[in-house]
Amino acid sequence: MRDVYIIGIGITTFTRLEYPLSEIAAYASMGALKDAGVTDVDYVLVANMGSARINNQSALASAVVDTLSLTPAGAVRIENGPASGASAIKEGFMAVASGMHDTVLVVGAERMREVNNLEATDFVATLTHPMAEYIYGVTLPGHAAMFTRLYMEKYGVTERHLAMVGVKNQNNAMLNKDAHLHQKITMDGILDSPEAFTNNPWVAEPIRFFDCCPVSDGGAALILASKEVAEASGKPMIRITGIGQATDTLAVHERPEPTDLMAVRIAAQRAYEMAGITAADIDVAELHDAFTILEIAESEEVGFFEKGTGHLALERGETAIDGKMPINPSGGLKGKGHPVGATGVAQVHEIVVQLRGDAGERQVKDARTGLACNFGGFGNNVVVSTYARED
Template identity: 40%
Template sequence: MRDAYVIGAGGSQYGAFPTESYRSMFRTAFESTTASVDNGIDAGDIDEAFIGMISIGGRQLGLSGPAVTEHVGLHGVPTTRLENACAASGYAVRQAVQAVRSGMADVVLAGGVEMMTDLSSDTTRYWFGVSGETEWERMAGTTFSGVYAQIASAHMAEYGTEREQLSKIAVKSHANGALNPDAHLGFECSLEQAEGAGVVADPLTLYHCCPTSDGAAAVLVASEDVVEQYTDTPVRIAGVGAASDGVGLFQRDSYTSLPATKQAAETAYEMAGVGPEDVDFAEVHDCFSIAEILAYEDLGFCEPGEGGQLIEDGVTTLEGDLPVNTSGGLKSKGHPIGATGAGQVYEAFKQLRGDAGDRQVEGAQVGLTHNVGGSGGAAVVHVLEGPEVDA
């Protein structure tokens, strides 16, 4: 099968934008993406599109994909909307890779968008909840913060993980987000602020939880047959892995690991011919700080139970051996559900081309993105290689 490359990626700012719509937000991301293609690209070059979107609040539940692609001028381009909770646009990127590798398309747009801040807290909580297990979790009153609080409590009980370690992840995420002009919460926080913030769901404080965000992101994926028409510095998507699992926590054998992440990572590593030790940086799904610790362990960056020590030792800071969430992650950059996975690939694209500015990981050649749906019902992992590796 043919290799697939990212030739362009872009996004909007993440935050609260009461004067924008999901169409206008996606236009911003799309124009940012096409502008990043070195040699330019025409709308007529795009063969297919995959759009991740939950449609928070019921927006255009049917045909929301064509609604945004037609709005940006992709007239007649076959468009599919993907809904896989918070992993929607991560799966959209995966579908784009599949379309290119299979030979059905040469250039594919993958992206996502979500508008989340113009609804009441009760309505937003409802739409968040539909991504969890409905009968035995959501209808019983459990929120996602409650679900991840259970995960955190279990991890603490089994491995001795400390709440202060969760707070150190928050401090790291905000330090990185403060360097990202697109971040929703682009400010630094202290360890004392993270520890002393109000409790959302014990043991998680406000600073252990991602914000509710508006935003959009997009990626252009091209085949090896046409990539040289668009850029001399493409980013190769070397490995892709995805997996699903029981949607509810009670359906799993353990609360301290996400099996879907482990399976997706194994597949992606095998396809790319690399291991976790080869990864130079990663964008992981840190909807809550405990989720980042689970990601360290499930992606193979450390042994089970050692994730807390990884942040204690500074390994995952911007100056560490394995920077994680250089963008600020979901915690600081924000989490517009449908856009998150594509936004992670956007950050990886910038890092691998040396375009990440003050948060650039020097010499980065292999990056990983990790996007989770719900509390682990779905996961998708991409391994990306920079132009020098591909050469």
């Protein structure tokens, strides 16, 4: 297998974008092409979850490759729920590693705000089991809530821990110009003042409004390249060291231990094995905090902390930008936003920014290795990948 490097990155601001979806994807791609200093690629992968349903546009990859005038390069749309982004990176990795292509554009984009929030919630809920979950009105916040309740019962996680994740990530996002939420929040405002629970109402008990990521539009893009192309580009040499993917039952209730995110654990193990490293070797991580509980749970399953102790590490400030194991310096999904198809790519965008040392005020000191966890479904399709700077 050939080594694969990331030589270009691009991103749109995550917010509500009043552009056609293909232009959102193209804008992010143009940034990545420019950053890499290339005008041509062999292959284009477009990660997206909902174009056919919420934007009334199918075969999105054909539109994106055409908008960018990259024809006749091959182009494929990857739809793998919220893990579409990292899944596309994995396909791009394999395309370069196999020797089939030398330069691959991976772009993730989503335009969810074209429909109202109720429709967006319903659209995301369609990834649940159609007969055993969806019909009952199960939503992703609903899954997260049932999971949170068990986690609280079993490990002593409290509402305060959840709020701490939200405050940390939303305040990290203040330092990220591309983040969706540029709104400071305080523990007083969302948990302690007499008005806190009206400011921060239930979404699905026991999780509240500020425990959930916003619904965003946005795009992010990467240029993957072989070693020869990467060296010629003169960009920092950031290598994809490992990628692991794992699945779990579609219906959450079928899992033997409902607080266990088996697919995260196995995907991480596979990535570490491929990279020849352990969790202790990671300097900075982007985890999939669509709900605050997920940052805590994933930080345990990928091996940063013992199972059931993630919230204690959070309390000690270990996951802050200047902590021992910085998590979500970009703001995470919670602060940066969650355009579903773009998220997995945007996480890696942040890792590259960090490893290049270009993160400005949110820079993790001396970051040389990074990890991204892109969590699809409610833990039923997960991709974990690791990165290292080699120059």
